[in-house]
Amino acid sequence: MGISFYLPLAASVLLAVLAPPAGRRLPPRTAAWTLLTAAVVAAGAWATVLGMLGFTLVAQIPQVAAEGRWSPHLLAADTPVERPVAAACVLAVVVCTGALLLALWRGMRELAAAWRECRGLPDAGGLTVLDDPVPAAFALPGSPGRIVVSSGMLRVLPAGERHALLAHERAHLAHRHHVFLLVFRLSAALHPLLRPLMRSGGFALERWADEDAVAAVRDRATVARAIARAALASREARTRGLAATNGPVPERVTALLRPPARRRRDLVAVIACLAVVCCASLGQAADSLDRVFDSAAATAAPAPRLAVHKALPEEFHGAVHVERGSR
Amino acid sequence: MEPAAEGGRQGRRAPGKLEGEVLAALWAAGEPLGAGAVRDQLAGDPAYTTVLTILTRLHDKGLVTRQRSGRAHLYAPVRDAAGYAAAGMHDLLAQGGDRAAVLARFVSELSEEDERVLERLLRGSAAD
Numbered sequence: 512m513g514i515s516f517y518l519p520l521a522a523s524v525l526l527a528v529l530a531p532p533a534g535r536r537l538p539p540r541t542a543a544w545t546l547l548t549a550a551v552v553a554a555g556a557w558a559t560v561l562g563m564l565g566f567t568l569v570a571q572i573p574q575v576a577a578e579g580r581w582s583p584h585l586l587a588a589d590t591p592v593e594r595p596v597a598a599a600c601v602l603a604v605v606v607c608t609g610a611l612l613l614a615l616w617r618g619m620r621e622l623a624a625a626w627r628e629c630r631g632l633p634d635a636g637g638l639t640v641l642d643d644p645v646p647a648a649f650a651l652p653g654s655p656g657r658i659v660v661s662s663g664m665l666r667v668l669p670a671g672e673r674h675a676l677l678a679h680e681r682a683h684l685a686h687r688h689h690v691f692l693l694v695f696r697l698s699a700a701l702h703p704l705l706r707p708l709m710r711s712g713g714f715a716l717e718r719w720a721d722e723d724a725v726a727a728v729r730d731r732a733t734v735a736r737a738i739a740r741a742a743l744a745s746r747e748a749r750t751r752g753l754a755a756t757n758g759p760v761p762e763r764v765t766a767l768l769r770p771p772a773r774r775r776r777d778l779v780a781v782i783a784c785l786a787v788v789c790c791a792s793l794g795q796a797a798d799s800l801d802r803v804f805d806s807a808a809a810t811a812a813p814a815p816r817l818a819v820h821k822a823l824p825e826e827f828h829g830a831v832h833v834e835r836g837s838r
Numbered sequence: 839m840e841p842a843a844e845g846g847r848q849g850r851r852a853p854g855k856l857e858g859e860v861l862a863a864l865w866a867a868g869e870p871l872g873a874g875a876v877r878d879q880l881a882g883d884p885a886y887t888t889v890l891t892i893l894t895r896l897h898d899k900g901l902v903t904r905q906r907s908g909r910a911h912l913y914a915p916v917r918d919a920a921g922y923a924a925a926g927m928h929d930l931l932a933q934g935g936d937r938a939a940v941l942a943r944f945v946s947e948l949s950e951e952d953e954r955v956l957e958r959l960l961r962g963s964a965a966d
Contacts (some may be wrong), residue, residue, distance in 0.1 A: 514896065542945055633899065633900075635857045635858050635860075635899065635901050636854035636858035636859075637854060637855070637858055638857070638858030638862060638946060640862065640865050640915065640919075642917045642918050642919075647944075648944035648945075649944065664854075664944075665862050665866040666865070666866055669879070670863070670879045670881070672883045673859075673862055673863070673866055674859065677859065679944065680944065693929070727881075735959070736959070738944070738945060739881060739956040739960055741944050741945045742945035742946075742952070742956060743960070744950055745945055746948050759946060760945050760946055760948060760952060760956070761952045761956065764955075
């Protein structure tokens with residue numbers, strides 16, 4: 512009984528652990544979609560299993576049991592989940608749901624702010640230049656989205672590299688990368704083990720935009736130089752804040768100086784298999800939980816059978832099946 | 839001329855996209871440019887008249903100033919067309935890329951090691 516609950520949890524954890532290294536070996540576009548799928552499946556299965564395990568305890572509350580028409584005593588006697596485990600799951604579900612709602616609220620508020628800002632900015636074919644010597648560039652999602660670049664950034668880049676920068680930001684907007692980022696963020700809020708996957712996902716999106724820029728300027732080295740120059744210029748100009756973190760910039764540049772990554776169907780297949788196993792085992796877990804509740808409900812009404820089950824707790828499930836067959 | 843495949847896809851978007859490229863080129867130059875000089879800065883070899891049309895449109899939008907120079911016009915970007923100083927755009931620029939839902943900056947921060955790697959790369963490519 513226990514195994515059917517823990518299999519989807521195990522698959523979910525495996526997805527969280529294996530998807531980031533797989534993503535690093537895939538072409539960025541494939542990587543982003545693979546990571547997104549892994550994140551959604553892993554977070555969904557994680558939350559559902561915890562919810563199911565926790566519900567075995569919540570369902571023992573008399574009011575809940577009355578609503579669902581099962582016997583709380585039978586359920587308590589027959590639950591496949593230890594009380595402390597179920598209690599921990601209830602707590603985890605509450606905490607994770609809280610984190611999810613908070614992340615959702617923040618994400619939506621930021622997107623709404625970006626949309627408002629987009630409407631107020633002057634537009635030249637989707638580009639807004641801010642007159643500021645500090646080199647900076649980013650894509651602001653909206654309807655339509657905007658590329659925001661400072662004049663300082665435009666002045667440090669030669670023509671070809673400027674073209675690469677604009678193509679990179681345009682790719683972010685065209686492929687709606689902000690939606691990917693939001694989903695990565697929400698899944699990581701729900702399932703803390705997905706945090707490394709969220710970072711890998713963000714990196715895959717940057718690489719995706721880099722490769723789109725390569726398609727636009729038709730030279731990998733130009734895009735690599737644009738990123739390197741922009742990063743160095745930003746660094747020199749930035750006076751506040753510590754740049755202690757090892758940014759993903761050198762990795763992006765290195766990837767651009769190598770030939771493009773080959774398609775790796777095998778890696779995608781492994782992640783897809785894990786996702787399928789995760790979903791299928793989740794269905795099985797739901798099914799077995801359903802049977803527990805069925806038996807608690809079926810035997811709640813007639814008193815004599817209750818006595819039988821109390822006498823033979825370990826054979827309870829066998830008894831339920833016999834009884835079902837006889838009906 | 840652009841190859842047909844890409845030309846087809848970009849065909850519809852081309853005017854808007856080019857508008858951004860023209861404005862970016864004017865900002866990058868740091869001095870007023872004629873339409874011909876702007877055209878030299880653009881990828882894909884657009885027609886002179888196209889560039890002129892775009893410059894006129896940018897002028898109509900109030901993003902570009904125009905001054906006569908001999909028989910042609912010179913164009914320069916309007917500083918602070920975004921109302922940058924007034925509208926608190928400093929915040930947008932300062933934290934724009936740090937907000938997670940908004941996309942990350944074009945480049946993130948660097949460690950010293952990163953910096954050395956990148957400088958070597960740029961020096962190497964300049965020597966080519």
